[in-house]
Amino acid sequence: MADLKKEIERRRTFAIISHPDAGKTTLTEKFLLYGGAINLAGSVKGKKTAKHAVSDWMEIEKERGISVTSSVMQFNYDGYCINILDTPGHQDFSEDTYRTLMAADSAVMVIDASKGVEAQTIKLFKVCLLRNIPIFTFINKMDREARDPFDLMDEIESVLGIKTCPINWPIGNGKDFRGVYDRRTRHIHAFTAFANGQKEVDDTDLTVDSPDVVSVIGDTLYEKLIEDVELLDGASNEFDIKEVTEGKLSPVFFGSALTNFGIELFLNYFLEMTSPPLPRMSDEGLIDSFDPDFSAFVFKIQANMNKAHRDRIAFMRICSGRFDAGMEVYHVQGNKKQKLLQPQQLMASERKVVSEAYAGDIIGVFDPGIFSIGDTLCVPGKKFRFEGIPTFAPEHFARVRQVDTMKRKQFIKGISQIAQEGAIQIFQEYNTGMEEIIVGVVGVLQFDVLKHRLHSEYGVEIRMDMMPHEYIRWIANKDEVDVARIVGTSDMKRIKDLKGNPLLLFVHEWAVNTVLDKNKGLELSEFGRW
Ligand code: GDP
DSSP states (O other): OHHHHHHHHHHEEEEEEEEETTTTHHHHHHHHHHHOOOTTOSSSSOOGGGGOOOHHHHHHHHHHHHHHHSSSEEEEEEEEEEEEOOOGGGGGSSSHHHHHHGGSSSEEEEETTTTSSSHHHHHHHHHHHHTTEEEEEEEEETOOOOOOOHHHHHHIIIIIIOEEEEEEEEEEEEOOHHHHHHHHTTEEEEEOOOOOTTOOOEEEEETOOTHHHHHHOOHHHHHHHHHHHHHHHHOOOOOOOOHHHTSEEEEEEOOOOTBBHHHHHHHHHHHHHSOOSSSSEEETTEEEOOOOOOOOOOOOEESSSTSSSEEEEEEEEEEEEEEEEOEEETTTTTTTEEEEEEEEEEEEEEEESSSSTTTTOOOEESSSSSOOOOOEEEEEEEOOOOOOOOOOOOOOOEEEEEGGGGGGHHHHHHHHHHTTTSSOOEEEEESOOOOSEEEEEEHHHHHHHHHHHHHHHHOEEEEEEEEEEEEEEEEEEEEOOGGOOOHHHHHHHHEEEETTTTEEEEEEHHHHHHHHHHSSOOESSSEEEE
């Protein structure tokens, strides 16, 4: 039992969120480097294939392969067992990116110091807010020309609406980036040498009052630092771990993932400030992660790359207790006891079969098509269900039909199964039946995946007509509203999901507010429920 507690206590499970190119991959690599999981950074993944312009299937498949192997990475560092959840960006951006955040206990938000808060950061940040998880900010690329750090803090506060508290502060930027000042210890970490970021960086650790400081960072930067520190001590938010835990205050760090400046300092503070796996809400109340009984929920389903078998990998987050390979678990939604087959886990870039795993860990299991997103697994004898995972608003819509009308059945079966995996969402016109299907996706790449998979796995050719709509809203109080009588705007369209829930589609974002204004009592939501 002592072991169980110790194992769970040392786990930290978090996601890294960012706008593409801010440095998420580089930072992940550096964490692995410091964890000793890899020797030379740059070897984690060949992800730059993601930069492809044309979306031919081979590329998609390659990427799917890569995103399978990079979904979660586990490594040890300083006694901690760290699980990093990857949130795919670029063309790979999809609902999975959002859902992954449901499995994390905290998030690291990487911001490019020359660009500030960007579009995809805002979207991912909103999803983190849904769960009030702690959010840590890493302002990256300080080795390049950067914006004023005070401006960056202001922007985070005003655009994202979260308070900030700098834990370290940059000394210079661009070519003059000399290191960081640790506000807690009043130490300066002046970086002396670096080997293109491929090895851990050497740093000189000095207190700010040491006479050597000026010679290391120079007069000008020293004076600027003293001035900045005074300003910060007077004007910035106080550090308050409770507010951090509640996701109201974001500790901010500066550094450069490429050159390793500030990485170790960040990692150490981050691990100290984050908590072991958090309890999760279920229909029977909170489930404590230290409860010895195993429980988990499915947050992602990945179609197998092997087309000969229509099997899949279900990724689950362990929420309590310990998992042993071969143990029998109870799948609540399927009302069935079973063994989890081929449990696997990812260590850096390798996959390995797991024999045991603990609360906080993510495992992938073979899924013969029985699991759905949000499903609960627990020990036989228990029957609770974890709180459902939201469905996130798609931003691209297309009308889809099969070219060969004789293949209607295969078409419906295929598209429904792909929707069940959570890669796409499907809707219908509000008043008519199944004739035409409206597909919504978070990232446009999913349209290509859909087209290709229907062709290769179900033998169905489709026609897609893109729609101009980009904003979707669920009707939160649907039982109190007569959908047919909603006063709309000219760009508004009524649709329903497969369960018959009504939704509204809009071309323009402003129209959402107009419709809310015109219909008192109507409640619209950006999230649905699985
Ligand atoms: P991602 O899309 O967020 O995963 O970003 P990547 O980690 O792939 O980084 C995007 C580009 O920025 C790559 O060319 C990196 O080498 C570069 N980059 C990442 N971190 C830094 C940094 O700290 N300084 C500089 N100068 N470049 C960086």
